[in-house]
Each structure stands twice: as structure tokens, then as C-alpha cells.
Amino acid sequence: MFDKRHISDKFSNSENIVVYHGDCLKLLSTIPDESLQLIVTSPPYNIGKEYEKRLKLEKYIEQQAAVIRECVRGLSPRGSICWQVGNYVDNGSIIPLDTVLYPIFTKLGLKMRNRIIWHFEHGLHCSRRFSGRYETIIWFTKSDNYVFNLDPVRVPQKYPGKKYFKGPNAGKHSCNPLGKNPGDFWVIPNVKSNHVEKTDHPCQFPVELIERLVLSMTNEKDWVFDPFLGTGTSIIAAVRHNRRGVGADVMPQYVGLARQRIEQEIAGTLRTRPMNQPVYDPIKAGNSLTVAPWTKTDNADQPLLIKEKKRRYVAR
Ligand SMILES: C[S@@+](CC[C@H](N)C(=O)[O-])C[C@H]1O[C@@H](n2cnc3c(N)ncnc32)[C@H](O)[C@@H]1O
Helix, strand or coil: CCCCCCCECCCCCCCCEEEEECCHHHHHCCCCCCCEEEEEECCCCCCCCCCCCCCCHHHHHHHHHHHHHHHHHHEEEEEEEEEEECEEEECCEEEEHHHHHHHHHHHCCCEEEEEEEEECCCCCCCCCCCCCCEEEEEEEECCCCCCCCCHHHCECCCCCCCECCCCCCCCCECCCCCCECCCCEEECCCCCCCCCCCCCCCCCCCHHHHHHHHHHHCCCCCEEEECCCCCCHHHHHHHHCCCEEEEEECCHHHHHHHHHHHHHHHHCCCCCCCCCCCCCCCCCCCCHHHCCHHHCCCCCHHHHHHHHHHHHHHHC
8 A cells, every 4th residue: 555664753744654752842843734634642641650750730731732732733624633641640639631631622723522431440459549440532623524434443233133113114124234333432451461562661552442543533544643652552553554653752762662563563463452352351261260269168268157157047
């Protein structure tokens, strides 16, 4: 389709893949107005990861606003911006970052199309609040005439055999044979230690999460841009589906990882979790660790006690 072998370190419209080492604002200053079809990113959350300096929330919002403003300038009139964020935690109190970033987008004239809940099952165990098991993707468009291709991202119906029971179509199948709209609640495993995509980066997003956005919000050859590229996930999702990809990261080790993973993707050797694969169910898979030791009557005192009491009670 197009030459995917060359990874450039500078943006040019004649390139297909660009990995820039440096500040995203510097890269953005080289990107012409209205040339990017999808901007998708997971920015630093200001929680003190190794690649960020923890800032006062106001300062953080100011910095994000500067990047978002430049992204909007670079966004095509039919384009989309997806900002994937979690919570900022301040002395035990949580601030959902999408709520504080939302006004930045709307003041720039963008319209929100979805607030997607990304649910996953692994993460820190909290003891003073419920453990956080979702983050959000806030999706904005520049105009009402935006690209949205639903068919490539449809998912299997729950009841594909269902039929209309009355009306002119009575007896005919009522479901779309291509599948249903995936909705705005996405259950996709996050990249933790056992995930096939895990690298040394502390917070990658999974390729399948971005593939769904790329397929629905862009067409082939469009540019997909990630200002906070990390390990190159957004470019991998773009290249996989014949889109062009560009991104920046300030940390040399992540730029190296991104280049390496993109090269593996091009060579067809990058291992990723396939899109739409059902989430692993350890009980269905017969994983022995799902059996709690205290339910084995031969080695647990408590259930034996209960059983014994019940037997005595019944006997009386
Ligand atoms: C949450 S991570 C993104 C991870 C990425 N989504 C992935 O799948 O690997 C945020 C990244 O932004 C980078 N970063 C922080 N400030 C930056 C800046 N001003 N310009 C470019 N990258 C920056 C960090 O080094 C970090 O890798």
C-alpha cells in the first residue's frame, strides 16, 4: 500500500512513519494546519512517574492546554481528538482528569462525541477507597461532518438469531449481520506484567484499544498523531491498518522502544493481544489458582467447623 520501511525522525507530508525525540510542542510546530485526521494520546497524569515532574494542578492544566491548542490547529476539519486519562491523586483525594480537561476542548470549539469508559481488572489495590478499575477516553471532533466508520469495529451480537416478531419484517433476522456497535464501555485488559505487550514503560496502552479508534475515525493513508508517544502504540495501530503515524517522546529509552516495536510491527513479529479477543476467564480456563484453599474441606478448619455445627444442629 505504501512504503512502511522507513521511520523518519522529522515530520514531512511525504513520510509515512515519524518518531520524534523531543518535546511534542516542537514536533507540532513542524506540522501544517489541518493535516492530522486522528490525534490520540495518553498524556502524563501528573502522578510522579519517572518521565514527569509532579506539578501543581493549575500548572499541569496550563501545559496540557498549550498542547491541546496546537493539536486543534493541526487537526483536519473532519478529524477527531481522543484524550485517554485517569485520575490525578492529591493527598488521597482523586480528581478525574477528563473533568478538568473537558473545558479546554470545548472552549476551542470542539464537540464531545463520547466519553468512553475503559474498564480493566488489574491495578493498585487501595485500602482507603475502592480500587480504580477504569479510565476514560474523551472523544472530540472539530466539526459535525466527522469521519466515523462503524462497520470495521462492530462486535458480535449477543443474540444473532433474534427475529422481528411483528410488522413488515416479521420472521426476518433483526440484527445487523456485521455485528453491533461496541458501545461506550470497553472491557479491554490493561498492559500489566503478564500482558503480551508489556515493555519497561510503566503505562502503555494496549494496541487493540487504539486500533478501534484508528479504524473508526480515520481512512487509509490518513495521519494519526500521538504527542506523548511512549512505546509507539498509536503508530503501531496506525501502521497495522495502512494509516500514517507520527509521535513524540522526550525520553530516549521510550523513543528507542517505540522504534523497535514499530520495526517489529512492520516485520510482522510484534506480539500483541488480538482485537476483540474475549477477556481471559481463569475459571473457564480451569486455572487451579481459582480454587480458594479455604473451600477445600480436608485442610480448612473453618468450613469443617461450620459443617460440624450444622450436623450437630440437625441431629438435635
Ligand atoms: C502515559 S505515557 C504514554 C504511553 C503510551 N500511550 C504507550 O502506549 O506507550 C506518557 C509519555 O509522555 C512522554 N512525555 C512527557 N512529556 C512529554 C512532552 N512534553 N513531549 C513528548 N513526550 C512527553 C513520557 O516520556 C511518556 O512516555
